[in-house]
Amino acid sequence: MPTIICKQCEAPRRFNDVQARYNHQRAVHPFCSLCDQAFYSEHGFEMHKASMHPIRYYCKSCGRNFQTSSGRDRHWDDMHAKYRCRECDRGFETTLGREAHGLAKHL
Numbered sequence: 001m002p003t004i005i006c007k008q009c010e011a012p013r014r015f016n017d018v019q020a021r022y023n024h025q026r027a028v029h030p031f032c033s034l035c036d037q038a039f040y041s042e043h044g045f046e047m048h049k050a051s052m053h054p055i056r057y058y059c060k061s062c063g064r065n066f067q068t069s070s071g072r073d074r075h076w077d078d079m080h081a082k083y084r085c086r087e088c089d090r091g092f093e094t095t096l097g098r099e100a101h102g103l104a105k106h107l
């Protein structure tokens with residue numbers, strides 16, 4: 001008698017081995033591949049992701065991680081915005097970027 005069950009199923013389902021359950025959980029349930037863990041509901045999965053794997057924001061210029069997009073933006077502005085648009089104060093890493101922006105936005 002198979003004793004491996006899927007707790008995430010409404011009516012507990014039995015499997016012959018762990019691999020079969022694993023395949024089932026990956027296919028049917030919200031599944032965190034980082035922790036190899038299945039969740040009963042999308043909501044539970046969202047809660048798990050929020051506490052265990054908070055969304056990180058990357059600086060596209062140097063790859064540093066930030067918890068918030070505003071922190072990332074502030075960092076980028078401090079570290080990488082060497083040139084500024086005189087019209088709207090947007091920052092750019094290169095004069096080329098600034099020029100392209102000026103041509104696109106402020107003609």
Ligand SMILES: [Zn+2]
Nearest residue numbers: 006008009013
């Ligand atoms: Zn299941």
Ligand SMILES: [Zn+2]
Nearest residue numbers: 032034035052
């Ligand atoms: Zn996880």
Ligand SMILES: [Zn+2]
Nearest residue numbers: 059061062079
């Ligand atoms: Zn950076």
Ligand SMILES: [Zn+2]
Nearest residue numbers: 085087088090
């Ligand atoms: Zn501008």
